[in-house]
Amino acid sequence: MADRDNVRDRPASLDDDPLLTLTLHGSFALTARGGADVTPVSRKSQGLLALLATAPNAKRTRAWLQSVLWSESTPDRAAQSLRRELSGLRKHFAGLDLEGLIIGPVSVALNPATIAVANPTGGPDGQSELLEGIDLPDPAFEEWLRMERAALARQATPRQATALPAAQPGAQAPVKPPPPILGVPPTAPAGDAARARPVGPPSLTVQPFGQLSGIAGRNAEALTREVVAMARAFEGIFTIRAGQGARSVDRGGDMASDYVLAGYLSEGRVHAVLSDGKSELTLWSDRIAVPPGRLGPADIERVARRIVGGFYSELSDGDWTRLPLDHGVGISAWAAYQRGRVQEMQGNKTAFRRAIHNYQSAIDMAPDFLLPVTSLAFLLIDGIRLNWVRDEAAVEAQARRLHAAAVQTAPRDHFVRTLGAMLLCLSGRFRQAVHEMGEIIDTAPPSSELLGYHAALMGYSGDIENEIYTYYQALGLTRHPPNWLRTNLAVACLMRGDKTLDPVIDDALALDPGNPRAHLAKLLEAARQEDAGAVAHWKERLRRVQPDFTAETWRSRRFSQDPRDYERIRSELRRLGF
Structure with missing residues (x-):
């Protein structure tokens, strides 16, 4: 033995x-x-x-x-x-x-x-x-x-990749890469000169659902209308189109779609498929059991939520456990929450205020709806980080109250626990926050957002090399990850001292031309390259998108365990006249 x-x-x-x-x-x-x-x-x-x-x-x-x-x-x-x-x-x-x-x-x-x-x-x-x-x-x-x-x-998919940096002497050990099954370690997702720059959000066509019986036909018409209506909540992240039933409509010219959502109904089951609009490769599919016979409005709404949530998680977030599939939430509250998500991703002050309003509206309509509660708390913390709030103490107190309410509802939810880690960081307990977030990542399903929060906490604690590494992991998880991952990656590279930024910052600007963080990154890149013309250009544009931007308010000092990380960027901005 x-x-x-x-x-x-x-x-x-x-x-x-x-x-x-x-x-x-x-x-x-x-x-x-x-x-x-x-x-x-x-x-x-x-x-x-x-x-x-x-x-x-x-x-x-x-x-x-x-x-x-x-x-x-x-x-x-x-x-x-x-x-x-x-x-x-x-x-x-x-x-x-x-x-x-x-x-x-x-x-x-x-x-x-x-x-x-x-x-x-x-x-x-x-x-x-x-x-x-x-x-x-x-x-x-x-x-x-x-x-x-x-x-x-x-x-x-072949692409020219930027090698991940080696950890600096004395730094923490690099984050463990994915196990062999996931392939090569994550690398920078940009750099291929032939790669097309995104121009606005990707397009999705919802084709009419087919049917295999007369009753299913009536159900298919109602389901198609509901899916299109719900999908439009994501306008701004995707361009939503209603198809005409023939796949050829979405081939070539102005009508070409990046993605196509289609399906059919049989007695007792709905089949939904998301495919690439050009290659027709299946990207996601689902089979959903439904009661026999004609479906009522509640069944149609439940199935439509699952389908719409499924395509969004496949293309953008990757976290299928967080989708509000059967939470008993009314469509108005769900739509208000989705509008908040879209506005939050725009990354500017005006959209920030609108997102707060929509999350609060969703909470008012459905107090037990967990997603807008946690999303609003995250957004308030981000407002503190970006110096976008006037009464920081009151905003922090509100975020903590929201977290306490969420803990009462779902203490083991991955995003509720992540919110707790962010509040630990806000309290100055950086290492504990990183440790807690690492435990969440170990047990959670793949999510670009969760990886992004882990990366951010690493950066706040001073571990910039692993922050950058983890942002690349998050960006490689889905086809259309949240845009804030790109701008955060750019800022992290600036904190490290890079003179040239990864081209993902240009993707961030193409998707959100009014994003102040992307403008900040381009300005500092131009300054480090001593390009006076580009410096003047990006200074003027940054002042246009955020007139009250200053060196002192580029980020809250509370989000840097080492004050030198904050001061490095502040000093550069002061030399540039901010």
């Missing part, structure tokens, strides 16, 4: 001939040292191991695993099924005299002393398909697998 303590202490890596190797690209396989196939027979066990291997730190919460592997079961039955599967895996590894899993009351992880994940190999783009041929008929698992494959396809 092998020495269990030695097994625990011995780190597994492919360079060190691991005890077990997990292959996820191509056919799923678990092989022992020497090549023996020790793959579990259970398909659920295979899926469980794959879900763990693709997670940050190879660790997932029990609740998340249950929601993906047993999505159509009740919570109690899903928990029982997970316990049964973990017991089977424990016995499987015990038969090999190994401990393959670290099983806790809240989470499950691969044992890094035992299992290593093989690097992807083969295929025309350097890797075989993820979990090729796996047959695990759960809609949530199928959706997760589709999203993982789509993410890998985006990473495989």
Whole structure:
């Protein structure tokens, strides 16, 4: 029998001939040292191991695993099924005299002393398909697998990348990159000279939903109208169009769409598909159970929310657990919340005030609606950071009251916990905030916003190298990430002392020409390059988009653990006459 303590202490890596190797690209396989196939027979066990291997730190919460592997079961039955599967895996590894899993009351992880994940190999783009041929008929698992494959396809797209910087001597260790299943470490998403600069928001055409029966036909018409109406809440992030039913309408000329949302209804189920408008590659799909017969307004609204929320999370945020799918919130409150989101992303004072108004309106209409509560609190903290509020103490007190209310409603919600981390930072507890945010990232599903908050907290605590690294991770997660990630990345590079900024700052300006932070970044880049003409140009433009901008108010001092980080930018701006 092998020495269990030695097994625990011995780190597994492919360079060190691991005890077990997990292959996820191509056919799923678990092989022992020497090549023996020790793959579990259970398909659920295979899926469980794959879900763990693709997670940050190879660790997932029990609740998340249950929601993906047993999505159509009740919570109690899903928990029982997970316990049964973990017991089977424990016995499987015990038969090999190994401990393959670290099983806790809240989470499950691969044992890094035992299992290593093989690097992807083969295929025309350097890797075989993820979990090729796996047959695990759960809609949530199928959706997760589709999203993982789509993410890998985006990473495989050739592009000229800017190498990530090495950590400076004495700095914190670099953030652990994604596990091998996610491909190469994240790199700057811009720099390809042939890449088209975005001109305004991407376009989405909603095609009329089809039907497979007469009753479904009436339902399809009502659903199409509701999806178009809800999708228009995202105007400003996307340009929404109502299609005419023929895909050729969206080919060529002015009518070409970047994305197409379509689907059909059968008796008892709605099928929705989001595809690339040019290649017709499927990007996202969903199957939604509905009652038989003619659907009532509440059913139509519920399905439309799920569809609209699904396309938005795929293209922009990536966090599908935060979508208001079945929260019992009225359409007016939901639309007010979405308007606030759109305005918040514009990044200027006028839009900032409008976003506050819309979030508050959503809260007034639906006091139990969690999303506008947390979003308003985040926005108020951002107002303090940007020096956009007059009574800082009153605004901070309001943000803390909103957080307290959110904790009462959903204490374990990822965004409620993130809000708590931001308030820790506001209290000067920078390291604790970064630590708390790291724990959230370990258990949360992929989200560009959550990664962005993690990056911001790193920067406030002085760890600028890892801040930059994590912004690149966030920008690579979805096709259209929030624009503030680009401007924050540019400011972080300026804090590091860069003279030339990544071209994503030009993308930020193309998407939001009135963004003051993007203007600030371009001004300082021009000054560091000693380009007097460009300095004059960007000074004039910055004063136009934010007339009250000064060196003293470029950012609140409270968001810099090391005062020198704040002073570096302030001194440059004072020399430029602000």
